Every structure is written in C-alpha cells, then in structure tokens.
Amino acid sequence: MKMSSIQGMIILFMMGVFFFLASCQPDSSASPESNGLPVTTTTSLPAAGASTPTRINPADRHRAIPADVVKMTPGTDLFPPVLHSDEYQLPEPVPYPVSTAGAEDSPFVLPTGDALYFFFTPDVRVPVEKQLLDGVTGIYLTRRVAGAWSEPEKVVLSDDISLDGCEFVQGDVMWFCSARAGFNGINWFTAELLDGEWRNWKFAGDLFPASFEVGELHITSDGKEVYYHSSRSGGKGGYDIWVTREVGGKWQEPQNIEAVNTAETEGWPYISPDGGELWFNRTYLGSPAVFRAKKVDGEWTAPGLIISQFAGEPTLDKDGNLYFVHHYYRDSVMLEADIYLARKK
Helix, strand or coil: CCHHHHHHHHHHHCCCCCCCHHHHCCCCCCCCCCCCCCCCCECCCCCCECCCCCCCCCHHHHHCCCCCCCCCCCCCCCCCCEECCCCECCCEECCCCCCCCCEEEEEEECCCCCEEEEEEECCCCCCHHHHCCCCCCEEEEEEEECCEECCCEECCCCCCCEEEEEEEEECCEEEEEEEECCECCCEEEEEEEECCEEEEEEECCCCCCHHHCCCCEEECCCCCEEEEEECCCCCCCCCEEEEEEEECCEECCCEECCCCCCCCCEEEEEECCCCCEEEEEEEECCEEEEEEEEEECCEECCCEEEEECCEEEEEECCCCCEEEEEEEEECCEEEEEEEEEECEC
C-alpha cells in the first residue's frame, strides 16, 4: 500500500478514535466531539485473512519505548484516580509486565478474569501516522497464570499495514475497529479464535445500517442487544449511549438510554455478564469518569459515580473486579497511560 493511501486513514486516527484523549483533557472546555468511531464503506474488500498471524517478539514492545520516557507511578501522579464507592478497594495499576512507560489503553478482561486484552503504543508523543508503521502499536493479550499476568503478546490481525484497537471479545469472536489497506476510514471487523489464534478477520461494518452511526460497542451475553456510543441526532448532547435490539434477524432502530444520558458525553459502554449493570464513561469535572447504572424491573436506574479523574473504559471480571484505563497528565500534556484494577470488596 502506498504512503498516500495511508494518509486518508491517518486523518481519522488523529481524531482520537481508539481512546478518549479529547475527553481526557484537563481543560473542561475541550470538545469531546472528535472521539467517535465512524463506520464507513469499503472501497475494495480483501479476502478474509485465513493464514496464521505473524508473531512478533514480546521484547519488541519494551524496546520500542524511548529511553527518555519516565515510568509514572501512583506516587508521581498529580491527578490520581478518585474512588467514590465503598464497594471497591483503592485502585492500583496492573503491575509489570502489563504496565510500562508506554501507553496501555482500552482494556477488556474476559469474564473468567484469566485473559486481559488492551491497546498499546510505546510513545504517546509520536503522531499516529508513525504509530501505524512502528510494528508494535496495536492490541495485546496477557494471561493470568499462577496469580500473575504473563508477558503480553501482540494480537496480529492482518498481514498488511493496519492499526487495530477498541477490542471486544465474546466467546470465540473478537470485534475490533481498524484502519487498514483496502478500506476508507475506520471500520468494524471481526476475527475468529481458531486453535488458539485469532484468524479469519472479516469486514463487519455492514452489519448495522449506516444511520445507526455505531461507535464503540458492547454486545450482551445473549447476543440480542448492542450498546454503543454515538453522536447521532436525537441525543442529549455530546456522545450518548444507544441500544439496538435484534428481532427476527434484523437490528431495530436504536433507542436512546435516557436514564443515563445527559448534555455531557457518555460513552464506552460495558454490560455486565448478567445484563444487570451498565458501566460507561461520562465527562465529570473536565475529565472522564466511570459511572454505573443498574437495571431494576427491566429499566435502567440513574447512574452513580464510581471512579473519577482521568478514568475510563470500564470492564469487569466474573468476581466484579473493575479494570479501567487511567491517563497521567502534567501541565495539560498526557505522559502515558496504565490499566488500573479496583478489586471488589
């Protein structure tokens, strides 16, 4: 693929598709409008990637982090996460080798709690067009073995140039968004887990009508509902959380989750495995915070604040332990990001 073809993709990536950087800005006047996931059409649809993905040496992830980048810690964090719930212990970073001086973002933990997916890039100062070509930026997987997280390995989902993120795994299917050869802009794709490898990636952007404007999503355990964020018309402001339901093999017109949406930005939804909790981001005091709503008698209740101050993209394991991303800032500049864990009491 020629460099000129890459540039069209880059414009959208620089809008903050994979992570909510604009909503992370300390300045409360920062606009969150540039963080959606536009699902666009494909100009030429490649065949599904059936070959075994190319592996990279896990050490490459560490070597790619510049020597001048200083690892942030809770002790050096000027804006640490603030816990607002007595249901959880104080949050702390998931330890090395997951947390590094690079940026770990967009966590998704399997309900079993034994596998954690996340997005990684070695240097947040590097423009996205260079991240696309660095060979290490993308989705990673770490497994919990004997009580500790293993060395993360990159999940390679294409044999061509691509930048993958916003992963969601259900059973043997992964949903992820990507900019890649043969496609315009950012699109949804799926991959299958076969013999322990993610293979057979397929374009999935045409599964929902374009009018749905599907941003980052979460699918309920029964596969019948898709919750997602979008700035589509009819919302309350910024991003809102919407749900579309499958009836007779067809996805119905999205409904606004009015109980949780406000004039602020709500997004990055997560539905608990039992379907009884809706976790999401909301802009709070100028930065992202984690909120939770509960379903009572089939209706979502008003949400409560769980963790604030540069905290977002919540995900749970079967024991209710909360994983989220925390961005470190100094002088309005993001330095790096880590995956944090708040254990359920």
